[in-house]
Amino acid sequence: MKAMKPVIVLSIAVAFVIIMIPAVLVLPFSNDATSGKLAEHVEKKEKEEGKEVTANEMSSIDVAVYRSATKKIQKLPLESYLSGVVAAEMPADFEEEALKAQALTARTYIVNQLISNNRQGLPEGADVGDTVMHQVYKNDNELKKQWGSDYKWKMKKIDKAIKETEGQILTYNGNPITATFFSTSNGYTENSEEYWQAEFPYLKSVSSPWDKESPKFYNKMVVNAGDFERKLGVSLSSGTTIGTVVQRTSGNRVGMVDIGGKKLTGKQIREKLALNSSDFDWERQGNQIVITTKGYGHGVGMSQYGANGMAREGKNYEDIVKYYYKGVKVQSSSKWINTLTAKK
Template sequence: MKSMKPVIAVLITVAVAIVIIPALLVLPFSSDGTKGKLMENLTHKKQQEPSVADQLNESSVEVAVYRSQQQKIESFPLEKYVAGVVSAEMPADFEMEALKAQALTARTYIINQLSEKDTVGLPKGAHVTDTVLHQVFKSDAELKKLWGGDYTWKKEKIAKAVLATKDQILTYNGEPITATFFSTSNGFTENSEAYWKNSFPYLKSVESPWDKDSPKFYDRKIISIKDFEAKLGVKLSKGNEIGTIVERTPGKRVGAVKINGKQLTGKQIRENLELKSTDFTWERKGDQIIISTKGYGHGVGMSQYGANGMAQEGKNYRDIVTYYYQGVQISSSTAFLNTVVANK
């Protein structure tokens, strides 16, 4: 019988532990027999952390957007507007660092617009349109229709990119830059003055080899000679000759062409013939002209596919923006936003 006593003692000890220990663990976190304080603390912490959507809505500045289709003005909190621009302007399946770079350009653009109060092409009360005249913008309702079943993850990914760069803009000599961007280069970006009138020290041609992997790198368009002549206001001479390139830009694009005595810029030809790029070649076949282009867009500033290519190689958004915008700094937007609020 003596040999059984230790065993019984052990069993009694285990039983007591099973009953008492859980009670001891619960007791410190319990209050008046209702919910434990541990649960209350966890719930309180969860309530303190705003959702991604709530964080996008936190802004003292609202952007009045002229909705071109509805022909009305809608206002959106600044960061929600930025998210709507990134969603419309860059594929959501791009790398996160590329999306962050796009968020920086979008925020810089709108803060610059709000500061300068440029109302050209705008109805009264609007800060921007939702078109390429300013920045393309889409609301949540439009994105749900566009993305369908992919809406949730795409929206959350873009929101994270926007919030990761919150309050940051691109500046040069302490002022917000003109943060132009485009889809795909021809392998080089373009000097601003080679496409527009204004020259900006941070908008200079740089190599962009990543763009060759873009599905928009090559394009071909066939146009009749009759339409070609009408759209450019020229008359082609007989034979296979079309025109002679008389000037090239720093970005390896067509600067100017002389067609049967008339000189046109590459930009004029691109816009009048609705070409993807000013890097074009052409050939005459019968009563048609076949035009091949490299790149998609004006070529000035940040290449979106170039940014994605850099991100795929491990570059972060700071590397990307400081590469495409030469000599810029990433700065706080607070002072500029305060000025905007003060001038309301």
């Protein structure tokens, strides 16, 4: 019997191990405390690889805005800057989904601007201006003065749009896009290369029928014939003819005009005469040129009144931005925010 004891002990030990191994393997997944720690580890890893950006992280980045009126630089958290941009760029009484689309374009624009080295036209230390050269920005005091008793509800609505798109930007092929926008189209947006000569695959002409409801869809202005000649550097004939449109763009704007042998682009004429749009018709009445325009703005990218029209029809902000910017993705800005934070 004594000789059998080691065998018995060994058999018991083996049986114990066989029984316990499955229990050991299952234990970390069945024990609540250990399971929680494992889930935390997995969740942490997932967040590190592609995490959403929180408001605190966005606000840890400062934006240095050159204030054109005071000629001073104002530094403020990125999220606060976005509030001032959306408030200045889009009417607060627009639909919430349109305001979210605007928040997305504004955030994309400033993230793109911050990671670039382009500070052309800005004083040293400034990241961006507060005019249409970049994005229009107004601070709280300016908005309170502008809105008066409506300030609270308007600001609450805008902040909600920013919060509900928190950390999101628009990308194409994994990079932030040039998120251009404007007020009102002539019924179509414009190919980027037909206005700026720089081609972006996501800035292509699309139909925008909602803009016809915009109060800025039509505009008429009168220019003295002498001022017309001086500003455009042309000479008008004594008849009623002003010039011939020799080319139209994909967005049905004026591409090229021939005035007495001098050729000018629609963009040049719009800028020199301060027209609302490069979609125009004109008529000579004695010593005056009557010019009628359709749309308001350069026409490239997202139409704000178009976005509002889409929102009224039940489209959400992702529907809107993906309609006006072809082939883009709505993506977390964490990759770029982390880069900017690391530079601080």
